[in-house]
Amino acid sequence: MDLNNIQRVYFIGIGGIGMSAIARFFNEKGVAVSGYDRTPTALTKQLEAEGMQIHYTDDINALDQKANLVVYTPAIPATHEELKWYRDHGFEVVKRSDVLQEITRSLFAITVAGTHGKTTVSTMIAHLLTDSGYGCNAFLGGISVNYDKNFWSSDKQVAVIEADEYDRSFLKLSPDIAILTAMDADHLDIYGTPEAMEEAFITYTHNIKPNGTLIAKFGLHRGNELKADNKLLYSLQNDAANAYAANIRMINGGYEFDVMQQDWMIDNIRLHIGGMHNVENVVAAITVAHLLGISADKIRAAVESFKGIKRRFEYVIKNDHQVYIDDYAHHPEELRALITSAKALFPGRRCTVIFQPHLFTRTRDLADGFAESLSLADEVVLLPIYPARELPIEGVTSEILAAKITVPVQIMQKEEVLDWLKKTPVPLLITAGAGDIDQLKGPISQLLH
Known part of the structure; x- marks a missing residue:
């Protein structure tokens, strides 16, 4: 793979955080960049504003038939029609990591x-x-x-x-x-x-x-x-x-x-x-x-x-009466570090954590660790498990965490959170998880300001 001789590159899953970085790399080199993703997001809109062509249906009529290189994310299933078309027609199809491999060599x-x-x-x-x-x-x-x-x-x-x-x-x-x-x-x-x-x-x-x-x-x-x-x-x-x-x-x-x-x-x-x-x-x-x-x-x-990274101990609100932190934490050790640090920085404030578990397998395999870390908070709200690339696993739900958590805990849907917050004082609030819980950040910020 000679990265210097590519004129057209197509991304399957272009809106992923790692995929989009490589798409931007090619785009800044003057390569024609296009791609597919499942849903529009703030990030895909930015990519389009930077000149990349993106569509949101798995449609072989919309892909780039002249691409020199096709990059896909492992999150894309092998049954994806566009991915199958490129493979069936002899295109060079590589993972994101293959591009990064070439970059580390050069x-x-x-x-x-x-x-x-x-x-x-x-x-x-x-x-x-x-x-x-x-x-x-x-x-x-x-x-x-x-x-x-x-x-x-x-x-x-x-x-x-x-x-x-x-x-x-x-x-x-x-x-x-x-x-x-x-x-x-x-x-x-x-x-x-x-x-x-x-x-x-x-x-x-x-x-x-x-x-x-x-x-x-x-x-x-x-x-x-x-x-x-x-x-x-x-x-x-x-x-x-x-x-x-x-x-x-x-x-x-x-x-x-x-x-x-x-x-x-x-x-x-x-x-x-x-x-x-x-x-x-x-x-x-x-x-x-x-x-x-x-x-x-x-x-x-x-x-x-240094101002930090969005969704990494991100202060959405920080003033004398309200602190709201949003974080990508989706592993027990990340939650432990997040909650202990927040409570140390703002002692005496009741700490409420709203957590969206990410993946059925991770929730099942690390349930005891999740419960132990979340129990460091004063109060926990659990959202349903965000499936990402996985199909449901029988018996694996947020209830298995709730049963192990030792502080007051309740399970609610994402759309119920704002109504609950209207009635509940939260002097130190944390939202955490790697799914779509970040969609709550703006509405919660408006409500608490």
């Missing part, structure tokens, strides 16, 4: 993998490199608030790429610098066992280019099996790691702290987003920036100007 690649934290860390790294003037091409799994997009380009032959573990696609990448944030069990519908998933993350580190660097979270299970010519460990506060935060102070929903390393330190870092896990995330990002030779002053200024 550019200096910084990839970020892990069960959670990868979107935030990759966006932080991309912002530090861009804001400091170093420059990078960014392929992100979330919308950066600073740039209002998930891709941006640069003449610098450097790419920052979020490496997705779903369907093992990240194993195609060959990074120069690899970050590994977590190895907790997830996607057991793909991997089968937590051990098999750990093996995949270990293999990810074996794919680092010669003389490359691994920056891994301190204390990972089986961390001694991770392999790279150069290895650095980062931590929130453990001084046994190569890089860690010290003297952390909570200020106005954010943090001030110092980043310590064995032979360097940067003091008075100011991070204006919430979540103690985000302090740890920015330690990883700062470690990358320092490795690339970016000065302490530029790193400090870039972190202070």
Whole structure:
């Protein structure tokens, strides 16, 4: 695949967060980009405004018969008519990860993998490199608030790429610098066992280019099996790691702290987003920036100007009487970090979490963990499970979580939430989940303002 000789590219599932980043990459290179997605969204409307042709019915009469390359997402079923047509007619049909594989071969690649934290860390790294003037091409799994997009380009032959573990696609990448944030069990519908998933993350580190660097979270299970010519460990506060935060102070929903390393330190870092896990995330990002030779002053200024990622500890409302946080958290450990950080930043406020479980398999496999994390709130509202790519599984509903949660809990439909909120004081409200719960963000914000 020669990315420089493509004139027309067609995307099946163009509206996905990772797919749209690659579509934007080609579009900015002057390639004719078109594609299909199931439903229009704010993101697909943006892509259309940028000049891409998109339709929303599976229709072989609407596809591009002259495409040099067809890119599809694994979420698309093999029965999809357009996908079948391209395969039957001998087109080059590849996954998103195949394009990213080629990009990591041709550019200096910084990839970020892990069960959670990868979107935030990759966006932080991309912002530090861009804001400091170093420059990078960014392929992100979330919308950066600073740039209002998930891709941006640069003449610098450097790419920052979020490496997705779903369907093992990240194993195609060959990074120069690899970050590994977590190895907790997830996607057991793909991997089968937590051990098999750990093996995949270990293999990810074996794919680092010669003389490359691994920056891994301190204390990972089986961390001694991770392999790279150069290895650095980062931590929130453990001084046994190569890089860690010290003297952390909570200020106005954010943090001030110092980043310590064995032979360097940067003091008075100011991070204006919430979540103690985000302090740890920015330690990883700062470690990358320092490795690339970016000065302490530029790193400090870039972190202070970082506005976060939409739906990652996003302050929708923050004032003296009301705090409303929206977050993509869809794994027990993400929920634990989200709820504990919010309660620490805003002590004494009753914490209400509205959670939409994502996937029947994940809910079934991790039910105990979900219930334990959600029970850290003072009150929980569960929405029905968002199926995404899955068919229902008998006996797997939000009721199995409700039965295990130890604080007041109720189950309601999405359309019932606003009426309930009109009658219920919620001084600290969190909406969380990876499905379509984000559609509630605007209406709730209007109601609570």
